[in-house]
Amino acid sequence: MGNLVAVEFMSLDGVMQSVLSADEDREGGFDQGGWVLPYVDEVVETFMSSATAGASAMLVGRKTYEIFAATWPHADPADPAVAAMNAMPKYVVSRTLGDDLGWANSLRLGPDLSAEVARIKSATEGDIVVLGSGELLRALVALDAVDEYRLLVFPLVLGRGKRLFDEETVPSRLSLVDTKTSTSGVLIATYRPVPPQ
Template sequence: MRKIIVCTFLTLDGVMQAPGGPDEDPESGFRHGGWQKPVDDDEVGAAVAEWYERSDAMLLGRKTYEIFASYWPTADPGNPFTARMNGMHKYVASRTLTSVQWQNSTLLEGDTVDAVRALKASDGGSVNVVGSGDLAQTLMRHDLVDEYRLTIHPVIIGTGKRLFAEGAIPTALEPVSVSTTKGGTVVGVYRPAGRPRYDSY
């Protein structure tokens, strides 16, 4: 059984939209693209690199796939991440794409939830869901996420797409590892642990 792991960069107020650059995802008039780099540090990079080294493949929605596929095939070969991103297998969930050209990419067929269940049941290592907010929320609604790996950066944006958007299923989380980098980013790994419990003081 393979693990499905949601790997996401977040602002302190939970925004995941366009961390990588101003033009990455301007949907809905988002004007804060590129918020991550000014609050990033080497410890974050090392943690994320380890997340990728421990995983077998990526699971991407259409938008994230197209962003990555337009960048990584021609990215700086001196960047150690370039070979890893191009070499990993990519599974793509899309209702509109009919083919995928980036090397080692496979377009999932049929219903996304059924396809991901079959992927989980197949042989192999863990699969990282990177970016792909709509896809991640679909997987959360169908109890298909085994782990969250989150970097929570010290910046507030106030608007934009959120990983845990309104309508998210209430879920208790078990912390696996949580640390804070020198730049103030929280690097947290959490596993779903059933429904939240409620009590009063």
């Protein structure tokens, strides 16, 4: 049975928008993109490489898929994370993309997200990683489908932008199972949902 793992960069105030590039996602007039890069150090790089290379599959939304598909197939295949990303099954949630996705081992899912996630979990051994994909991730949270959160919390406040947990999120409890701190001040916290009592 697969383990659905959300691996997310977020600011101290929960913003997860446009992490790597100024032009990644300017929706809503967001003009503070690229905020992760000044804090990337060896601890962050090692953690992300391990999370990626150690995954059995990836589940992403359309925007994240298009960003990744434009980059990862052309990256250095000698890098274990690159090789893993290109080889693993990639499940894409989109209402606009067709079935013929250009990146190897990519499959567009059907419209019933709950059923598709249950199918993927039952067919996968190991981690099914969700990277970025804010809209999809909020839908997965609403379905109570996330088994683990690996959150990289960066020491800055952005004040506005798309948040991982928005005002529509149903209250829930999480259990902290691991923490690491990078030399640049990034807190890497792993949480698992606590079943309701």
